[in-house]
Amino acid sequence: MFFGTKKDNSVKWEHKDISQLDLCKVNAVVFGGTSGIGRAISHQLADRGANVLVVGRHFKDEDMKKIKFLHADLSLITEADRIANEIPAKDITHMIFTTGIVAAPQREQTPEGIERDMAVSYLSRYMLIRELAGKMGKGLPHNASKPRIFIMGFPGSGQLGDPENLNSDKKKYNALSTHSNTVAANEALVLDSKDRYKNVEVFGLNPGIIKTEIRNNYLGKDSIFSKAVEWVVGWTCQTPEDYAKNICPLLVSPDLDNKSGTMFDNKGNAILQSAGLAPEVVHNFIHNSAVLVTKVLAMKPNETTSKLPV
Numbered sequence: 001m002f003f004g005t006k007k008d009n010s011v012k013w014e015h016k017d018i019s020q021l022d023l024c025k026v027n028a029v030v031f032g033g034t035s036g037i038g039r040a041i042s043h044q045l046a047d048r049g050a051n052v053l054v055v056g057r058h059f060k061d062e063d064m065k066k067i068k069f070l071h072a073d074l075s076l077i078t079e080a081d082r083i084a085n086e087i088p089a090k091d092i093t094h095m096i097f098t099t100g101i102v103a104a105p106q107r108e109q110t111p112e113g114i115e116r117d118m119a120v121s122y123l124s125r126y127m128l129i130r131e132l133a134g135k136m137g138k139g140l141p142h143n144a145s146k147p148r149i150f151i152m153g154f155p156g157s158g159q160l161g162d163p164e165n166l167n168s169d170k171k172k173y174n175a176l177s178t179h180s181n182t183v184a185a186n187e188a189l190v191l192d193s194k195d196r197y198k199n200v201e202v203f204g205l206n207p208g209i210i211k212t213e214i215r216n217n218y219l220g221k222d223s224i225f226s227k228a229v230e231w232v233v234g235w236t237c238q239t240p241e242d243y244a245k246n247i248c249p250l251l252v253s254p255d256l257d258n259k260s261g262t263m264f265d266n267k268g269n270a271i272l273q274s275a276g277l278a279p280e281v282v283h284n285f286i287h288n289s290a291v292l293v294t295k296v297l298a299m300k301p302n303e304t305t306s307k308l309p310v
């Protein structure tokens with residue numbers, strides 16, 4: 001178990017070796033599949049025959065036939081709104097959210113007026129799930145498992161955040177509090193979505209600490225501190241590739257049917273949700289997300305804005 005997470009003994013699944021899997025029926029979208037953990041997952045899925053669409057800004061896998069690319073700057077809510085119309089949701093079997101950054105030492109704001117970590121690591125996911133989840137599964141065979149949504153963050157670690165300060169503009173800014181708020185908001189998104197969308201199953205993924213680019217925004221890319229931290233992480237933690245090999249069999253396991261709302265740790269073991277993330281806290285996160293997103297979309301000139309349930 002990791003960072004205070006607690007095992008959930010009610011959910012078990014058969015851990016298979018990825019080399020045993022034929023994934024030719026999988027149609028996956030990996031938001032944030034251009035780098036780090038998302039890219040490693042995309043590679044594993046594609047290598048086993050899945051069709052993978054990756055969404056991000058810097059595509060590096062032009063040579064991989066099974067991986068297609070959709071460009072989007074997901075720090076912008078309007079961009080998430082735009083690409084939602086370009087994703088063939090009805091045929092998608094898996095949506096995997098790994099888009100993320102860590103809050104900067106000084107508050108950064110997007111051109112839409114949203115704190116950047118919250119925008120990239122949470123609100124883009126909130127927006128895309130709102131637009132796409134209800135459409136998923138309509139093009140899949142009747143005997144197929146329900147489509148699945150995996151939300152990566154740090155669920156089960158006990159972070160409760162502050163839904164009244166979603167945009168980090170109501171109190172003195174603190175990068176760690178802001179990032180904790182994105183962590184709690186993502187866990188709340190799992191808990192809300194499992195009840196809201198009965199046509200899909202929604203899960204939380206906690207990969208633990210893994211050497212990637214994610215901490216650059218806080219530690220400073222190529223700074224001495226960053227090099228030291230990533231050196232230690234590189235020596236002590238699993239690589240994105242190891243994690244992806246472990247987790248891809250989970251993503252497609254039939255044992256996950258009817259287990260919506262479950263969270264999984266860095267080895268793929270089921271963990272309990274954070275104690276204290278009560279239904280009213282979840283409600284406040286989702287309500288305040290809808291308010292924030294609706295405000296941004298209302299500023300969009302000459303277009304009909306999405307009507308999001310608050």
Ligand SMILES: NC(=O)c1ccc[n+]([C@@H]2O[C@H](COP(=O)([O-])OP(=O)(O)OC[C@H]3O[C@@H](n4cnc5c(N)ncnc54)[C@H](OP(=O)(O)O)[C@@H]3O)[C@@H](O)[C@H]2O)c1
Nearest residue numbers: 032034035036037056057058074075099100209210212214
């Ligand atoms: N690594 C860890 O230790 C760790 C620990 C706990 C949780 N996590 C979670 O794991 C997930 C993946 O993180 P990672 O470690 O793999 O980080 P990473 O290597 O930095 O990858 C982040 C991904 O997010 C995308 N992204 C960032 N800003 C974007 C933007 N404005 N628009 C579109 N895409 C954007 C990047 O794509 P582009 O570069 O193409 O924009 C990249 O594909 C995140 O949810 C993170 O919170 C990671």
